[in-house]
Amino acid sequence: MDAGSHSISSEKSRAAAPRPPLQEAGSRPYMPSLSTGSRNPSAKCYGDRFIPDRSAMDMDMAHYLLTEPRKDKENAAGVVASPSKEAYRRLLAEKLLNNRTRILAFRNKPPEPENVSFAEAASSNLQAKPAKQRRHIPQSAERTLDAPELVDDYYLNLLDWGSNNVLSIALGDTVYLWDASSGSTSELVTVDEDSGPITSVSWAPDGRHIAVGLNSSDVQLWDTSSNRLLRTLRGVHEARVGSLAWNNSILTTGSMDGKIVNNDVRIRNHVVQTYEGHSQEVCGLKWSGSGQQLASGGNDNLLHIWDVSMASSMPSAGRNQWLHRLEDHTAAVKALAWCPFQSNLLATGGGGSDRCIKFWNTHTGACLNSVDTGSQVCALLWNKNERELLSSHGFTQNQLTLWKYPSMVKMAELTGHTSRVLFMAQSPDGCTVASAAADETLRFWNVFGAPEAPKPAAKASHTGMFNSFNHIR
Amino acid sequence: MASRTASKDIITLRGSAAIVSEFFGTARGQGGERTAAHRASDRILYNRAVYPEESFTKVKKYGLTMLLTQDEGVKTFIASLTSQLSEWLEAGKLQRIVLVIMSKATNEVLERWNFNIVTDAEVVEKGAIKEKSDKEIMREIQAIMRQIASCITYLPCLDEPCVFDVLAYTDTDVDAPGTWVESDAKLISNPQMVKLHSFDTKIHKVDTLVSYKKDDWDEEE
Numbered sequence: 001m002d003a004g005s006h007s008i009s010s011e012k013s014r015a016a017a018p019r020p021p022l023q024e025a026g027s028r029p030y031m032p033s034l035s036t037g038s039r040n041p042s043a044k045c046y047g048d049r050f051i052p053d054r055s056a057m058d059m060d061m062a063h064y065l066l067t068e069p070r071k072d073k074e075n076a077a078g079v080v081a082s083p084s085k086e087a088y089r090r091l092l093a094e095k096l097l098n099n100r101t102r103i104l105a106f107r108n109k110p111p112e113p114e115n116v117s118f119a120e121a122a123s124s125n126l127q128a129k130p131a132k133q134r135r136h137i138p139q140s141a142e143r144t145l146d147a148p149e150l151v152d153d154y155y156l157n158l159l160d161w162g163s164n165n166v167l168s169i170a171l172g173d174t175v176y177l178w179d180a181s182s183g184s185t186s187e188l189v190t191v192d193e194d195s196g197p198i199t200s201v202s203w204a205p206d207g208r209h210i211a212v213g214l215n216s217s218d219v220q221l222w223d224t225s226s227n228r229l230l231r232t233l234r235g236v237h238e239a240r241v242g243s244l245a246w247n248n249s250i251l252t253t254g255s256m257d258g259k260i261v262n263n264d265v266r267i268r269n270h271v272v273q274t275y276e277g278h279s280q281e282v283c284g285l286k287w288s289g290s291g292q293q294l295a296s297g298g299n300d301n302l303l304h305i306w307d308v309s310m311a312s313s314m315p316s317a318g319r320n321q322w323l324h325r326l327e328d329h330t331a332a333v334k335a336l337a338w339c340p341f342q343s344n345l346l347a348t349g350g351g352g353s354d355r356c357i358k359f360w361n362t363h364t365g366a367c368l369n370s371v372d373t374g375s376q377v378c379a380l381l382w383n384k385n386e387r388e389l390l391s392s393h394g395f396t397q398n399q400l401t402l403w404k405y406p407s408m409v410k411m412a413e414l415t416g417h418t419s420r421v422l423f424m425a426q427s428p429d430g431c432t433v434a435s436a437a438a439d440e441t442l443r444f445w446n447v448f449g450a451p452e453a454p455k456p457a458a459k460a461s462h463t464g465m466f467n468s469f470n471h472i473r
Numbered sequence: 474m475a476s477r478t479a480s481k482d483i484i485t486l487r488g489s490a491a492i493v494s495e496f497f498g499t500a501r502g503q504g505g506e507r508t509a510a511h512r513a514s515d516r517i518l519y520n521r522a523v524y525p526e527e528s529f530t531k532v533k534k535y536g537l538t539m540l541l542t543q544d545e546g547v548k549t550f551i552a553s554l555t556s557q558l559s560e561w562l563e564a565g566k567l568q569r570i571v572l573v574i575m576s577k578a579t580n581e582v583l584e585r586w587n588f589n590i591v592t593d594a595e596v597v598e599k600g601a602i603k604e605k606s607d608k609e610i611m612r613e614i615q616a617i618m619r620q621i622a623s624c625i626t627y628l629p630c631l632d633e634p635c636v637f638d639v640l641a642y643t644d645t646d647v648d649a650p651g652t653w654v655e656s657d658a659k660l661i662s663n664p665q666m667v668k669l670h671s672f673d674t675k676i677h678k679v680d681t682l683v684s685y686k687k688d689d690w691d692e693e694e
């Protein structure tokens with residue numbers, strides 16, 4: 001088609017050549033045949049485009065339009081070759097063009113677009129929502145409290161922050177309560193030297209009751225509003241109880257004897273289920289947000305996922321089977337954290353010879369990601385408001401590291417502790433993190449930032465729904 | 474326009490000039506409803522993001538989404554420009570309207586939107602009247618508007634702030650008011666060209682063509 005159109009138009013323009021300029025005012029302008037195919041074959045246009053309006057096509061005009069810029073191109077090339085030639089051409093073009101056309105532009109120019117920076121304008125065009133402001137992460141602890149006699153034992157769980165905004169910490173044989181709203185400290189209990197030291201503390205979801213695990217294998221239940229010992233769970237374990245986890249009225253205890261026991265604290269024969277899967281001390285124990293799955297980590301480098309629906313209700317029915325047994329960690333698995341925004345996602349951290357944070361799909365048991373942190377992982381916490389994960393570490397930096405999930409880009413490293421950061425707890429509003437380290441200090445970090453204004457309401461209704469859901473079960 | 478309303482199929486030079494100037498960007502104050510129908514200039518400025526998206530309003534008309542600039546400066550510019558253009562169109566002295574998009578920083582011409590106008594000499598000289606249905610012309614114009622809208626698929630990205638200007642190619646004997654100045658053609662060296670649809674009022678035939686700066690990446694091919 002192109003070749004055809006070309007030959008036609010060149011023929012035409014040759015025929016038109018003798019016509020004087022401005023022959024027909026207002027009609028098609030006269031085209032000087034500066035560049036016809038025969039004279040300048042290189043100027044031929046081999047368009048590769050589909051021209052959709054063949055019927056309305058004006059071959060003469062098209063040829064003119066197609067060849068006109070070609071001349072310009074040659075001019076551009078000619079500048080280098082010969083300025084005089086270029087000047088001649090320009091003169092010629094001026095003569096020819098000026099005879100038939102004036103090019104006019106409006107004197108007043110249109111206003112320039114107001115966008116100061118194009119990138120800015122483009123981004124604002126693309127996303128109606130303004131870019132989220134970067135949160136400032138304070139690099140130093142907001143507050144530091146002394147924690148004398150804090151037992152430097154990786155396998156224990158001595159710090160918890162309850163829904164009543166009261167922090168509990170076990171220092172030696174004593175459990176202290178620190179009210180975060182008022183900053184006041186009170187002593188809950190000092191146990192006998194025989195049964196001490198305390199090996200674990202855990203607030204019940206109601207924020208009123210607290211479970212205290214002891215070196216003697218006993219577990220005490222305290223009412224903090226009246227400072228009263230409610231009951232002692234005896235004979236459950238044969239060794240110290242280093243890990244505790246609540247699932248409504250079920251208190252799950254993990255012990256050095258490798259056993260995990262579900263205790264229904266409301267009934268006399270409180271042992272409801274026993275999970276046997278660990279051969280060594282159980283040091284990590286966490287229920288998922290839905291209360292359907294329990295993650296347990298042990299000194300035997302094992303991670304188990306237990307599912308409520310698989311547990312036999314008869315304690316005598318023998319061993320309960322785990323849903324998944326995950327053997328990827330190469331050191332004790334103590335740090336466990338269920339993702340608050342993705343129900344089947346679990347983050348786990350390994351001890352000194354493993355140093356990895358791993359992510360698991362607990363439905364399938366698939367390891368989703370593994371990141372070597374370079375240091376013992378003592379504790380893990382998810383940010384409730386953002387997709388971030390906080391890990392606490394031991395030698396060499398004794399730091400807290402904030403990771404972006406899922407990219408696992410380090411967002412911040414918080415240093416200050418002078419010995420390994422054994423325990424972490426998150427405030428009920430999710431903003432503040434308390435960390436207790438072997439340097440016998442308790443530090444508070446404003447690492448997770450304030451939640452967005454509309455979010456808490458939505459969250460509250462959500463948890464409300466979940467609560468009722470759980471109650472139905 | 475009054476003459477056109479008398480009978481839909483009869484077109485005078487005046488009516489034709491009105492259609493063409495409407496197509497490009499109507500002078501302020503002319504029939505409200507119809508003016509919204511075509512505004513090739515607005516469409517181009519929107520599609521090529523010369524002005525921010527927020528400065529346009531969308532109006533749904535004749536099965537097409539029309540985009541009208543709300544920028545007072547641009548509005549005034551286009552309106553005062555078009556009123557002069559329609560005058561020249563009526564005299565049959567306008568050969569071409571070119572909307573040029575230039576880099577704001579370097580003033581380099583990046584795109585030229587050519588609207589070539591061929592006026593039927595007989596009509597201008599003898600005042601002849603042609604027949605073509607309004608509907609048919611509108612259909613042709615809408616086809617062009619759609620093509621302009623779809624141009625972004627192959628036009629290179631304008632990734633810098635841009636400004637635009639409008640050039641009018643007229644006969645040499647026109648009376649240019651003081652508001653107009655002579656300009657160079659603002660050509661693009663080594664351009665790519667794409668011809669779009671045409672429309673014909675039987676008096677004015679308008680060919681649309683966009684030429685743009687070739688991407689450097691294509692040079693080797």
